[in-house]
Amino acid sequence: MQRIHISRLPEHVGERVELAGWIHARRALSRVTFVVLRDATGLAQIVVDEAAVELQPETVVDVEGDVVASEQAPGGLELHAPSSPFSRLPQGRRRSSCAGRSLKEQLPTILDHAAVALRHPRERAKLELAAATIDGFRSALDGLGFTEIQTPKLVATATEGGANVFPVDYFGRAAYLAQSPQLYKQIMVGVLERVYETGPVFRAEPHETARHLAEYVSLDAEVGFVEDHRTVMGFAREAVAGMVDGVRMRAAAAVDLLELELPEVPDQIPVVHFADAQELLEELTGDAVVGELDLAPAHERALGEWAAHEHGSDFLFVEGYPMAKRPFYTHRDRATPAFSASFDLLFRGLESMTGGQRLHLYGDYVAALAARGLSPEPFAGYLEAFRFGMPPHGGFAIGLERFVARLVGASNVRETTLFPRDRSRLAP
């Protein structure tokens, strides 16, 4: 007999089928005992006799039975007259925590025991959200003529001048892990005009916060022949809309299970200038923030609430961050040169994307590096793109785990990260 997945049971009512999976839970009622079987596609209730009660949670089993409609069963179906005893693999372990409505353990315990904790349906649903999000990002950009690239993670130069990089022993000489594909994706605009990459980036974050990781998945895009950063924001809007569409289309079961309300992505995401945002924040919060160079997390949350209330939007672009806090490749705003032609996207009050227009003239790069005391020599392979012709261009980067955290309302990005890495965590 050919094993079928649990999701296909409705097609086989009245037939005998073979299922395979893990013992998810057992329930003994006064007159009947149930075993709940779990596979990649769902849960199935099996009416069993006493023999099967011996089976421990997470044991892998293979069982034949008759598919019977039952109003009381989850999903309206259950398996009767199972092959007895179940055919099963020998297992040594005698407890599991996967069967409750949600995991009761504290986050560090869940992360320490990821190999089993991830089997919980709610944990699995978050993985399905992440996969659908990344697929939606790619689909949206594929549709706009972007080409996917994979750029190296072992690099000779710290992208942003040396902070927060992991040193690598590279055949006895110094190398670093790439903090972003920034320099490479810009080079590739000179080759393919529109490129994206979905891959790991590495930040040696010295502090442990609920929103920083030492390694995360960055969804990066870069596009040539733009007018200014507003053109880039248009592409960024399409990428985010694609991500939400991807979740809606490909992860509907996960959305249901987690009872999520998916955001609408407005055709025009509201935009506020950094300077105006600061004035607004002084009104909203009473805090003195005008003149500061960045937004504090609490102030991002306040702006997120304002955008929801004022514009009915879960998303808000903040544009024109001060040049002083932006990296060397950032383009100035033409009208107000102390401010940059860059932006962040707040998603439900959390910075989930950074982007902007980049410099595109060789001379501007030489000047920008000099102004920061950086030698141009380590950047030679990058600067070569600009010594030849480069069009006005820009791009953006979205942290996958942060985005999914916002989707599910997780307060800690580790809750939506597969095997997170931070200062104190390197395993499993």
Place this chain on the structure above:
Amino acid sequence: MQRIHISRLPEHVGERVELAGWIHARRALSRVTFVVLRDATGLAQIVVDEAAVELQPETVVDVEGDVVASEQAPGGLELHAPSSPFSRLPQGRRRSSCAGRSLKEQLPTILDHAAVALRHPRERAKLELAAATIDGFRSALDGLGFTEIQTPKLVATATEGGANVFPVDYFGRAAYLAQSPQLYKQIMVGVLERVYETGPVFRAEPHETARHLAEYVSLDAEVGFVEDHRTVMGFAREAVAGMVDGVRMRAAAAVDLLELELPEVPDQIPVVHFADAQELLEELTGDAVVGELDLAPAHERALGEWAAHEHGSDFLFVEGYPMAKRPFYTHRDRATPAFSASFDLLFRGLESMTGGQRLHLYGDYVAALAARGLSPEPFAGYLEAFRFGMPPHGGFAIGLERFVARLVGASNVRETTLFPRDRSRLAP
């Protein structure tokens, strides 16, 4: 006026349009001068007056002109009466090597100057092949119920016991770059049954060969509830067929430009057992190979030629490699325990994929680690998956760059790698 891409010119014959891109080449004939413009979608010939002759190759320009049918022009269309002088960005550089039929420089020079060399249409075509290949891999596995995952590249344990790993200074303690997602994708079989990952892997290869890199893109899959490694080979066949279909459907222009003959993937890829392959090689080559533990590159080529001649196939599975050369998680062949339930896939005579069935019982792992003198302690997070229930499972890994190298007939994998990394190369 809204810029259009060159690929859209046929829709605008008789109209005035705006193009933007790079000066690809200039050609002065006796009566007329042409400029060839390049954008992400192709090349366009522009009939110019003397003023435009000043434009240097790779200058970024923006030009309006009338679309005119012309039998002599490449593609049958050219641009007349261009806006003059072209609107252009200031550029400092005065030479380029991108306009010839192929790049004439030696590989190291091409790699050193990747920012410009990649702009050559043939180089660009290889990037389009790579993107289509990876997309085809994902589509094939999505269609078979696999879920995409992203696993950490910073790890505490060398996957295969310590050889060829890059050490990382991880907040003052030792970490390594992952040589593969092997342990993580196995853990995830316990969660999602069928998973894949497309991401970088890192190997500190001490030798510089034409087929090894220090960093490459690995297309990894792992699947649960298999009978044996033959089930895994069935999935591997589907993945490879998807990759070739992806190229056929999404990179047709690149295939034409590079004049490639795409391989057919047989419904049943021919299979030869390792021991039989050795006997065959003794017949074919006269070399004494029976008893060796692996196949030499020359012998893989000989087997590739044999498969093409005997089976009309560009692909050949070699199964049952000796256990002695396979990693600790490898499952033995049930019938002949000195041989493994594993396989390689030769594509046109080059090993392009490795796979097999894995151990799935906790006790077997404890024994396998002990037999290799490895402590189980660093593997605790991995072994936990097996202490709970794990089904029979297996998987495979395909090197993206090697696969594309075989597609285009490149003799060195660096020719199909974006910014390759090896012992002597860390930039650009």
